[in-house]
Structure formats: structure tokens, C-alpha cells
Amino acid sequence: MVKKFPTVFDLGLREKRLHRAASPxxxxxxxxxxxxMEKEIQLTQSLYSERPFDWGHGIEQQLxxxxxxxxxxxxAAASSQASEAGDSEASPIPSSPGPIPNxxxxxxxxxxxxxxxxxxxxxxxxxxxxxxxxxxxxxLAEETSxxxxxxxxxQACLLLIVGVVAGPLYDAGYFRHLLIAGxxxxxxxxxxxxxxxxxxxxxxxxxxxxxxxMGMVFLPSTAILAQYFTTRRALAIGIASSGSPLAGIxxxxxxxxxxxxxxxxxxxxxxxxxxLGICVIPVVFMKTRVPPSGQKRALVDMTALGDPAFVFFVxxxxxxxxxxxxxxxxxxxxxxLHGLSSLEFAPYTVTLLNVGxxxxxxIPNYLxxxxxxxxxxxxxxxxxxxxxxxxxxxxxxxxxxxxALLYGMFSGGIVSVTPSAVMTMSPDISRVGTRLGxxxxxTGSAILxxxxxxxxxxxxxxxxxxxxxxxxxxxxxxxxxxLYGASxxxxxxxxxxxxx
Numbered sequence: 001m002v003k004k005f006p007t008v009f010d011l012g013l014r015e016k017r018l019h020r021a022a023s024p025x026x027x028x029x030x031x032x033x034x035x036x037m038e039k040e041i042q043l044t045q046s047l048y049s050e051r052p053f054d055w056g057h058g059i060e061q062q063l064x065x066x067x068x069x070x071x072x073x074x075x076a077a078a079s080s081q082a083s084e085a086g087d088s089e090a091s092p093i094p095s096s097p098g099p100i101p102n103x104x105x106x107x108x109x110x111x112x113x114x115x116x117x118x119x120x121x122x123x124x125x126x127x128x129x130x131x132x133x134x135x136x137x138x139x140l141a142e143e144t145s146x147x148x149x150x151x152x153x154x155q156a157c158l159l160l161i162v163g164v165v166a167g168p169l170y171d172a173g174y175f176r177h178l179l180i181a182g183x184x185x186x187x188x189x190x191x192x193x194x195x196x197x198x199x200x201x202x203x204x205x206x207x208x209x210x211x212x213x214m215g216m217v218f219l220p221s222t223a224i225l226a227q228y229f230t231t232r233r234a235l236a237i238g239i240a241s242s243g244s245p246l247a248g249i250x251x252x253x254x255x256x257x258x259x260x261x262x263x264x265x266x267x268x269x270x271x272x273x274x275x276l277g278i279c280v281i282p283v284v285f286m287k288t289r290v291p292p293s294g295q296k297r298a299l300v301d302m303t304a305l306g307d308p309a310f311v312f313f314v315x316x317x318x319x320x321x322x323x324x325x326x327x328x329x330x331x332x333x334x335x336x337l338h339g340l341s342s343l344e345f346a347p348y349t350v351t352l353l354n355v356g357x358x359x360x361x362x363i364p365n366y367l368x369x370x371x372x373x374x375x376x377x378x379x380x381x382x383x384x385x386x387x388x389x390x391x392x393x394x395x396x397x398x399x400x401x402x403x404a405l406l407y408g409m410f411s412g413g414i415v416s417v418t419p420s421a422v423m424t425m426s427p428d429i430s431r432v433g434t435r436l437g438x439x440x441x442x443t444g445s446a447i448l449x450x451x452x453x454x455x456x457x458x459x460x461x462x463x464x465x466x467x468x469x470x471x472x473x474x475x476x477x478x479x480x481x482x483l484y485g486a487s488x489x490x491x492x493x494x495x496x497x498x499x500x
Contacts, residue, residue, distance in 0.1 A: 100230050106289075107228035107236075113282035114240035117221035120186055120275050121159055121214040122415070123247020126328060126357065128152035129350040130252040133332045135202070139264060143199050146455030149329055153451045154207035155214070156325065160444025162215020164299055167437025170220040171430060173292030182216025183279040185209055190275060194268035219440060221282060222419045223433045227289040234373055234420040238365020241416035245361060245408070248354030250274075256347040290430075301434045309490040310425055310435070313374065314442045316483030317418060320381055322446035323476030324411055326454045326469060327388070328353055331404065337461055340397045352404035360412025365420065373421035374488055380413035381481040388474035392467065418443075425491075450476070 101107045128151075135141075135148045166178055189209030196202040222237065229236045251271055258267035304310045331353065335346045360380070368376040387407045394400050419436060426435045457468045 100228060102229055102231050109285040110224055110228050110287075111236050111240050113284075113286035114221045114225060114237075115243040116278050116281035117217050118241055118243035119247040119278050120183070121218045122241070122244030123251060124190075124210065124214070124275075125152070125156045125159065125325075126244055126248030126354050127251035127255070127350065128155070129328050129330070129332050129353075130255050130347055131206070132329050133336070133347070134255075134259060134264070136333065139197075140199050140202070144455070145333075145458055145461075146452045147199065149451040149455040151203050151207045152329060153325075153448050154203070155211040157444040157448030158208065158211025159214035159218055160321075160440035160447065162212055163219035163437040163440035163444070165437070166216055166219045167223070167433035167435075167440075168299055170223055170433040171292065173288070175220050175224065175286075175288050178216045178220050179282060179286065182213045183283065185213030185216065187213075187272060187276050187279060189213060190272040191269065194265045194272060215444075217282070219433065219436050221286065223423075223436055224286065224288060226423050226432050232369060233423060234365040234368035234376075234417065237420050238361045238363075238368075238416050241361035241365070241412070242358050244415075245354040245357030245412060248357065249351050252347055252350045252354075299434070300438060301431050304431075304435055304438060307425075309487045309494070312483050312487035312490060313377075313421065313425065314439050316377075316381070316480045316487060317439055317443045318446045318480075319476050319483065320414055320446075320480035321443040322450040322480075323388075323454075323473040324384070324414065325447060325451055326473040327391075327404075327407055327411075329451050330454065330458070330469065331400075333461075334466065335400060340394075340400050345397075349400065349404055352401055353408035356405040356408025357412030357415075360409035361416045363409070364413030364417055368417050368420055373417050373424050374484065374491065376417045377414060377421055378481060378484040378488060380410045380417065381477060381484055384410045384414065385474055385477035385481055388470060388477060391470045391474075 132148055132152060135143070135151070136145060140148055169178055189205050189211075192205035192209060193202060196205055222240070225233060225236050225240065251274075254271060254274075255267050258270060328350065331349045332346050335341055335349045341349075364376050364380055384407060387403060387410065391403060394403055418439065422436050422439050423432055426432050454469045454472060457465060457472055459465045
């Protein structure tokens with residue numbers, strides 16, 4: 001069969017085919033690789049203009065000519081594919097992480113890392129009572145009780161309120177950055193506290209520096225558990241939360257036994273070295289399972305503000321945390337001034353609160369998976385309010401011990417179940433960090449002013465003023481419990497008897 005020689009019409013068809021081969025690349029916005037591809041096309045087109053077909057060389061030249069055209073077309077197509085690959089690398093599409101494991105080695109390692117983080121954050125907050133008493137009776141004796149309580153309340157406030165920034169950063173994929181920077185500030189702040197001798201030095205080191213570090217690590221280390229657990233989420237959070245009361249047992253004992261022997265500086269440095277070792281655990285083991293969405297997150301989830309159940313829940317958290325830590329800050333001082341125990345035993349009243357809180361982190365969270373996290377918040381809040389009213393009648397050491405153990409348990413349930421309740425009320429898991437940040441902003445603001453208000457009421461420690469502090473605390477938890485109930489009513493009308 002004789003091959004037909006190309007005509008001008010045939011050459012035009014080849015040129016059109018070449019453009020069609022490269023058309024996907026031409027339809028995209030210009031880039032460096034697209035420019036190179038267009039140069040290949042222009043080079044191929046020049047084959048027709050600069051070296052037209054010579055009718056005298058016949059089929060041999062025709063074959064060579066076709067080969068050059070095909071090579072140019074292949075180069076254009078390869079350039080197009082490379083450009084597409086480059087675009088893909090610049091804007092990766094997150095792969096599916098698969099189903100939530102609800103267990104396994106990797107999932108429980110996240111719980112371990114979160115547990116260590118809670119030791120270093122809420123563990124210090126729960127231990128502040130021994131610092132409060134030492135500052136009032138020794139290092140900062142010239143300062144008022146209310147002024148000193150600002151150190152601990154500012155620390156706890158920043159632990160929570162920094163979450164309004166840490167939440168969106170966590171959602172955006174900056175988990176490791178927050179973890180490492182926060183652990184550094186936390187440990188550095190405690191070492192600086194050991195060098196402090198004045199009120200402002202202690203406030204800046206223990207209140208601000210440590211508080212900011214706590215806030216950077218607490219929310220991400222809690223929110224990450226939502227990526228690994230659904231059916232046992234509350235239990236996982238409860239196990240992680242048990243780190244804080246455990247630290248609240250150990251740190252007061254360490255401080256009380258060392259401060260008389262080696263002084264305030266080295267007693268605080270020993271705790272700092274313990275924290276340094278503990279902080280290695282989350283840095284080594286914790287990692288996110290779900291890739292970030294790549295979307296910028298606002299500091300406030302506006303859809304949450306349109307959810308009455310969530311709004312009631314946040315309001316309840318404000319009143320709860322306004323008064324929740326009054327006992328943790330002042331129970332040791334109450335014991336000493338009322339002579340309920342010896343001076344050697346008094347520091348252990350804070351320890352007893354934290355012993356009860358261990359059970360409060362485990363039992364309520366275990367039950368929350370069965371009866372609902374919001375329901376458990378309501379139960380723990382109501383019982384805590386009743387116990388605070390019972391504080392009025394405590395006149396001996398036995399009553400104080402029972403109160404400390406029970407109040408530590410039920411107040412610990414409020415703290416540990418709150419994140420699980422927020423996760424349950426969040427319809428979009430990618431917004432959990434933002435909603436937790438909003439919740440922690442409200443509760444952190446409450447802690448900031450709550451214990452200083454109690455200190456201002458306390459005044460010169462008369463019996464009447466102690467009753468005022470107790471009544472103030474009990475009233476705050478009562479209002480919080482009522483608001484938890486309002487949130488539950490809204491959810492019941494929306495979802496029926498479904499767990500909340």
C-alpha cells in the first residue's frame with residue numbers, strides 16, 4: 001500500500017492534534033512549567049514553518065518528519081503531567097485517616113501523653129494551695145490573701161483562656177508547635193519561680209509564663225483524643241485527667257517536706273525537674289491522626305452561638321469554675337486557722353482533695369459513656385453544690401476529711417467530663433478545637449476572678465467572713481447546676497432521650 005504524501009491540509013490537522021494533546025495544560029493558569037510547555041509547542045510548530053515537507057525526498061523524509069512531530073507532542077504532554085503533579089504537591093488533598101480506632105497501642109499512647117500533660121498543667125493548679133499558704137505565711141506575708149490568689153487564678157485562667165488561640169491553631173495543624181513551645185514555657189516558668197523573691201516576680205513567672213505554657217498544651221492534648229476515641233471517649237479523657245489529681249497529691253507532699261529543709265528555691269526546682277521529665281512523654285508519643293483541613297478557622301464558631309444548648313452549657317461552666325477552686329485554694333488555710341489538725345497534717349488537706357479527685361476523673365467519665373457527658377456534668381455539679389453547703393457544718397477533722405474526699409471526687413468529675421461534653425455537642429469534629437477554646441475562655445475568665453473574689457470576701461479571716469466565702473462558692477455551683485439543667489432540657493427537646 002502506497003503511503004499518501006502529506007498535504008497542507010494534513011499538516012494543519014497535525015497541528016490541531018498537537019494543541020488538543022496539550023489543551024489541559026493550556027486551560028490552567030500560567031506557571032513556570034506551563035511556559036516551558038508552550039515553548040515546546042512553539043518549537044513543534046516551527047517544524048512546519050521552517051522545514052516544510054520536500055516533495056522530492058518522498059516517504060523517507062515523511063517518516064523522519066512524523067517522528068519529530070511525535071517527539072514534540074510527547075514533550076508537551078510530559079510537561080503537562082509534570083505541571084499537574086507540581087500543582088498537586090503544592091496543594092495536597094488530605095487522605096482519609098480511616099475509621100476511628102477506639103483502642104490499640106497508638107490510641108492509648110495518646111492517652112498516656114495527655115495524662116502527662118495533665119500532670120504538668122492541672123496538677124500544678126490543684127497544688128497551688130500549698131503555695132498559697134506558704135506565700136501568705138512566709139515569702140509574701142506582707143501581701144493580702146486576695147492579691148496572692150491572683151497568682152494561682154491567673155495561672156489557671158491562662159491555662160484555659162489561651163485555648164481560644166490554641167484551638168484554631170490545633171485545627172489548622174500546628175499541634176507539634178504548640179506542644180513543644182508550651183512545654184518549654186511551662187518548665188522555664190517554674191524554674192524562674194524558684195528564683196523569685198517579690199510578688200511581681202512570682203506573678204510573672206508562676207502566673208503568666210507557666211499559665212501561657214499550660215494553655216498552649218492543655219487544649220490540643222485533650223482535643224486530640226477525639227481523633228482516636230468515640231465509644232470510649234469519656235473514659236479515655238478520664239484516664240488522662242487522672243494525672244492532675246495524682247500530681248496534686250505528689251507536688252504538695254514534695255513541696256511541704258522540702259521547703260523546711262532546703263528552702264523555697266530548691267523545693268520549687270525539684271518540682272521543676274520532675275515536670276521536665278514528665279514533659280518528654282507527650283513530645284515523644286503524641287501525634288495527630290486526622291490531617292488538617294487546610295481551612296482557616298475563626299477564633300469563634302458563630303454556629304455555636306446559635307445553639308442554645310451550647311450557650312447554656314458555656315454559661316454553666318462559667319459559674320461552676322467561678323467558685324469550683326475556692327476549696328482547693330483555701331482549705332489548708334481554713335484547717336490551720338480553725339485548729340482542726342496539727343500544722344504537720346494541714347498540707348495534706350489539699351492532698352485529700354486530690355485523692356478524691358482521682359476517683360472523680362475515672363468513675364464519672366466511665367459512667368458518662370453510659371448516661372451521657374452532659375448528664376454527668378449536671379450530677380457532679382449538683383452534688384458539689386450540696387457538699388459546699390455542708391461545709392458550713394464542719395467542726396472537726398473527721399468532717400473535713402470526708403468533705404475533702406467527696407468534694408474532690410465530684411468537682412473532679414466536672415473538670416474532666418467538660419471536654420467530653422463539648423465534643424459530644426460538636427456536630428463537626430474539625431471544629432472541636434475551636435469550641436473547646438470558646439468554652440475554656442469562659443471558664444478561664446471565671447477562674448481568673450473567682451478565687452480573688454473569695455479572697456476579698458475573706459478579709460481578716462473572721463468566722464463571718466469564712467461563712468461568706470462558703471456561701472459564695474455554694475451559690476455559684478448551684479447556679480451552674482441549674483444552667484446545666486437548662487442545656488439538658490434544650491437537648492432533650494431536640495434529640496429526645498438520646499444521650500447528651
